[in-house]
Amino acid sequence: MGTFIVIEGIDGAGKSTQAKLLAEWFEKKGYEVVLTKEPTDTAFGKLIRRLVLTGGKEGIIDGARISHEAEALLFAADRAEHVHKLIKPSLEAGKVVISDRYFYSSLAYQWARGLDLEWLIDLNRFAIRPDLVILLDLPVKESMKRINGRSIKTEFDKIVELQKKVRENYLELAGRFPEIKIVNAMASVEDIHNDIVALVEHELFKK
Ligand code: TYD
Numbered sequence: 001m002g003t004f005i006v007i008e009g010i011d012g013a014g015k016s017t018q019a020k021l022l023a024e025w026f027e028k029k030g031y032e033v034v035l036t037k038e039p040t041d042t043a044f045g046k047l048i049r050r051l052v053l054t055g056g057k058e059g060i061i062d063g064a065r066i067s068h069e070a071e072a073l074l075f076a077a078d079r080a081e082h083v084h085k086l087i088k089p090s091l092e093a094g095k096v097v098i099s100d101r102y103f104y105s106s107l108a109y110q111w112a113r114g115l116d117l118e119w120l121i122d123l124n125r126f127a128i129r130p131d132l133v134i135l136l137d138l139p140v141k142e143s144m145k146r147i148n149g150r151s152i153k154t155e156f157d158k159i160v161e162l163q164k165k166v167r168e169n170y171l172e173l174a175g176r177f178p179e180i181k182i183v184n185a186m187a188s189v190e191d192i193h194n195d196i197v198a199l200v201e202h203e204l205f206k207k
Contacts, residue, residue, distance in 0.1 A: 002091040003204060004128065006102040008170060009136035010163050012143030013185045014192065018136065019100040021193045022200070026096045034090045036082070037100035044078035072110040076123050079103060083127055091128070103127045104135075104180065107173055112165040132203050134196055135174055136185035140164045 005022065007015045016037070023035040039045040052071050066074075079102070090097050103124040111117045140163045174180040181203065183195050 002093065002095045002097060004087065004091055004097045004099075004130040004132075005200070005204075006099045006104065006130045006133045007136065008101060008104045008108070008133055008180070009185060010138075010140065010143050010167050010170070012145075012147040013136035013138055014146070014189065015100045015136055017189060018134070018192060018196060019098050021189070022196055023096075023098050025193075025197055026098075032093075032095045034086065034095050034097045035100075036086060036097065038082060038102060038105065039075065039078050040082050040086075042078065042081055042085075044074065044081055048074050048078055068110060068113040068115050071113070072106060072115055072120060072123065075106050075110070076103075079106070079124065079127055087128060099130075102130065102133070104133060104170070104173060104177070108166045108169040109162075111169050112162055130179055132200065133177065133180040134199065135170055135180050135182045136192070137167070137171065137182050138185040140167055142186060 007019045007022075009015050019035060019037070023033045026033045039048045051066055052074065082099075087097055087099070106124055107117065107120050110120055140160055143163065144160060170180075171182070174182055181199050183192060183199065185192055187195070
């Protein structure tokens with residue numbers, strides 16, 4: 001079996017940058033790495049981007065275009081394809097899988113939308129548990145600054161209140177899921193990467 005690592009955090013936490021750096025770190029050590037993300041680029045992921053993320057004038061905050069439950073089911077369907085078509089076979093082939101977001105995103109975000117956490121956990125029970133989840137944590141004020149510098153924005157990104165709730169949810173989930181380790185995402189890209197590597201070595205290689 002390979003190694004499964006997930007990077008989580010609010011929008012603008014620096015997940016994709018850190019996922020890429022970690023993938024390169026593993027590659028340099030000679031591992032075969034699969035760098036992936038959710039929502040995926042498959043048909044389900046595309047559907048999510050079309051129905052949920054691109055918003056519309058009404059957006060997803062005030063009167064979602066689809067119900068919150070349907071949204072959660074779409075994310076779960078996308079994840080089921082992700083697990084069965086990519087994550088599981090890659091792990092079985094002994095590879096290192098690094099995913100930018102996973103079911104913890106559904107727990108943090110869809111819970112923030114008012115859905116029942118236990119229902120969300122049940123819905124995602126099929127999802128293979130990762131060996132390590134790195135939660136990039138930072139204040140929303142800081143993440144919003146980073147997002148504003150990005151050219152493409154989603155409806156999600158704009159809403160500070162939701163992000164605050166999502167951050168709180170992630171921190172609460174860290175108390176419930178022992179595989180979640182919190183990393184301070186306020187530091188420089190390099191320092192955060194070094195913290196992540198230290199965690200990986202400590203948690204997975206027991207150095
Ligand atoms: P994001 O990682 O920002 O993707 P991209 O940069 O490609 O647009 O994810 C898009 C949004 O989807 C983000 O605000 C978090 C949200 N999301 C959920 O609400 N639930 C989920 O299960 C996942 C995977 C993402």
